[in-house]
Amino acid sequence: MVPISYYLTVAAIVFTIGAVGVMVRKNSIVVFMCIELMLNAVNVSFVALSRVHGNLQGQLAVFFVMVVAAAEAAVGLAIIISVFRAIQSVETTDSSELKA
């Protein structure tokens, strides 16, 4: 049986990699994917702790995280497309001014 802290450690590593990706990458779609990576890492630790405590509330939290992530994916990608139409770029450094 795998100890629960191994799951949590792997989740922490993946979360850190995702956080680095959000900070160093310039392509906004890749930044978006790194956010998904961080959400996945947190989901793993939710499920692991839910398994330790033997109740389902952690898994319910993961379910709602998935719902919100789906909504976020739809709206976020629509915003990326909208910005691309305006400035012909998805680089985060190119969209530094607020006027269209």
Next chain:
Amino acid sequence: MVLFAIFSVILVVTALGVVMAHNPINSALCLITNMLCVAGVFAMLDAHFLAAVQVIVYAGAIMVLVLFVLMLLNVKLESPKKRSMTFVFLCIASGILFLYFGVPLINNTFKIFPDLYPSFSGTMESIGKVLYTTYIFPFEASSILLMAAIAGAVMLAKRKVHGPH
């Protein structure tokens, strides 16, 4: 244990692939592999319903959407960037972030966390019972959220931009 080792190695390698790949398509493919491995980890933790939902919603729907947008926008490759001082600083900062969370976990492997709870399963039946009784209000609220997201996505993507081209 062997299965967990395989899954965790693939998880870390594909997570690095998402961050380090120059082509965003490769990042997306790495992320799909990562999500499938997360589904495997869910199955190892007896969360069968979430494993299925992870494959269907994340690896199926969300990543197809991301890949679709990537193909649609046809972005050029990100040029290999110089390792600036900011990059080094961010790496050190995130290393500290990881140590802050990771070291207590590794040190207290068997002290904080008890053994796995016996006879526990996150099947569709048990999840559904909790979801439709205790969590009925958040469940309905999430349906409203999805509805608003659909309308918002359509409005955002449809709008004609009259800015300078």
